[in-house]
Amino acid sequence: MKALLFFSLLAFGAALATPPMTARFNNGDTITGNLTGIDEHTITWESEFFTVPQALKLDRLLDISLSSSDAVDLPEGDHIAILTLTNEDVVRGSLISLDKKHIKLRTSYAGELVFRRDMVAALTIEEKPEIFYAGPGTIDEWEIEKEGDWTLENGELVSHSSSSISRDIGEHDRFRVAFDVEWRGNARFRIFTCADSTNLNEISNGFELVCQSNYAYLRKRTQRNGRVEPVNIGNVGGMREFQEREKVRIEILQDLISGRIRLIIGGRVVADWRDDVPGIGQLGSALHFLSDSRNKLRVSRIRVSSWDGTIEGPWQEAGIDPFGNEETDELNPQDHPPLGILLRNGDNIKGETLAIEDGAVKLKTELGEFELPVSRLRKFALRTPEEAANPELTWKPILRNGDIRAHFIEGDAITFQLIGFQDGMMHGKSQTFGEADFDLSSFSRLEFNLYAADNDEDW
Template identity: 40%
Template sequence: MKTPLLLLLLPALLHAAPVSEVRCTDGSQFKGTLLDIGTDRASFSADFLARPVPLKLDHILELTLPPHRGDFTGDHIASALLSNGDTLRGELSGVTDKEISLRTWYGGEMKLRRSMVDTLDIQNRPELIYAGPTGLEGWTQSSPDSWLYEDNQLRPKKSSMIARELELPQKIHFAFDMAWRSQPRFRFIFCSDDILSSNPDNCYVLMTNGHYFELRKSTSRNSPAALGPSIQIPEFRSREKIRVELLVDRKTGLIRLMVNGRIAADWTDPEPQVGAMGGGIHFEGNDNSLRFSRIEVNSWDGTVEGKAEIPDDGFLDEMDEDAPKAEEPEPDPTRIRLRNNDHIEGEMKGIEGGKVQLKTQFGDMELPVSRLRSFPLRGKKERDDYTLGLYEKPKRYTGDVRAWFTDGSRVTFRLESAENGRLKGYAQAFGQVDFDLKAFTRIEFNLYDPELEELRSADARW
């Protein structure tokens, strides 16, 4: 096997970094602690080893790291989707015709090449209520020792439930990853009034029903009842891992289900005020192959966009994913979209002191960055005509790694050195960078070896 080698790597990670798992290019894997990385190898210790052992970097597929949730500053979070599929998030601090600047906790001030930014989306900074899991502490199990915490995941040993009490706001965003073997059978209970009960009197229940999701509501006045039709989930047939998100407005009764980022269903509770709902969340698994990870509970600003798509035959495969999408209308480069879905026709001149300077037909004006939702970075012609140099994809480099953030987004860069818990490198889209290692939960090596693609794809399914 011929694999690219990370040519310029690290003097050392001086403080031993715990690693959940090391996966190798031959399919083997083990748990251990990363001690240091040299020019061509990394050193690990493990309980089953008499002494630390070196491992060649071109034999490493990926490292899994413990999760850490950093905090953004400011009153908004801007998400810049790059033309290669990477995503960087931070506070929008500057916009010119050449650069988009983000202030981040994990990499300081980053200046992105505008021609390599696909879209820019701005959201209110949510209040973090829970992010994990980081262990079993704080969770209540339906029977003693019925759940395991390992590799940053919760897993039932048998058919059982685990629950946690939270203080939930009126508008809530729930999110979690769920992995399984064969066909998943589980329930996610939220807004529960009793975390000690497997069937609380007052709660909502998202549950699997074959290849479908179903949502029910239970109150002390009424027995559990469906809030609408079951929703077919094509990924249940062709995947073994999905990300589930729920947007819940406890005032209006809207409950939106998203699967892997797409809108799967919009349900409405016709009587949202009925029922003494609480703050409990429960995960119930009937299969010990189920795994729950990247659990997040945040506040939500109540903004809803788009609508659910109806699957054609309920089966999602590679042909479906590669099928051409309907042509979208050409974006108007002068139309700036606001948080409340209004629009302003104008030109963005820059950002100063957290305010956007706009030139409009009515004169110059200023708006807080947090009032923006999005604005087009280019027109269709500018995007399609590569000779204009206004839309490009970053170059690939020998030594590139792909590092995954805790929220599931990723960034690709050439790793050049590391010390004191910092990763330094370079990418054409943003130049030299100095990342905090704690920002990442997984780092992939040997990205461009075609012989390793199948191994990565098999792992992604699980």
């Protein structure tokens, strides 16, 4: 690493007021405390276990985990634009403008960011959701099967035995439940949605997702004629996310009107299922997390939000390769006609984007020029098949010693060279967006030493 990275040291009192962080090193050590500085070879770390701040070796640092936040800071506007960069980073914001060279987003974590278009692999648009619940909040908000079985530690719900923790999240016809879950050893836990009771032993109606070892299955409980009948809806096996990791983000999308249900694990669609009798059963509004083993289960970053029922990508009810070997690349611009714009309802318009301003995109087509709200769009074809095949028009950023990968609270990540840190703000530099200041509280984890030690590239 040639460039000197310098973090201004924060006052000791201010550091103590900062939510605790956890540094993890390649020898297996973990140390709780606060990052207060960094230079070319060391990080400065303050901890209640140290009498004075300690200089720790930077080249041994794997990552720093930050305390989870319940706050959901969505970008302004009526949509969320998602940029997938050519290095597989994913960033979100509201779309301000797009031209032949640049794409500009307004973000909640770094203000306005301008990305090089030739380093963007895909641009998709999502409807801005309504947040029904963000937690875990306080432990008093939850109903615990047995006192002491669950505790709240650094923003995480932690199980201490095979027990349920639950709360009411309101009744919604279409919704998305997302959360981080961490375990040790084999994955073994359950989740109930739409349960008709917060008491585990009194659930007669609801959906139960069972995650165990390397597979998951979904069943629906329905009470008929005084009897509770569990009906299997679907299952999926060979899930590498449960085999290769001990922490993932799970998303469950449910449409109680059509019966469609989508399961996303670690950002990958692993199953699409359908409830064949969506109108049957007196469903409720309780959400349960249940640990089925004595290993501690940690649940955090719980989000319950609206979902308009739109299925992104192909519906996979007929079955998918659980290992993803034959998954469709939805980000490939060749999937759609040249200069095409895909609308949220599935229609495709052949044309050219002339301008984007005040939340509207101006299009030039064979039928004439007209405007559409950005929120009506789903995907832009950023380049024609011929352009996509031209290596001079699609670039990946150079790997730089000193790069870090910052993981957002919502699960996405962005890579940049860290060149400054002060008062909770990180100053970063990247070929993809130039320079920007990032709010540290927007991230859940910072990864260090990303590349091979013999990489000597520099600015």
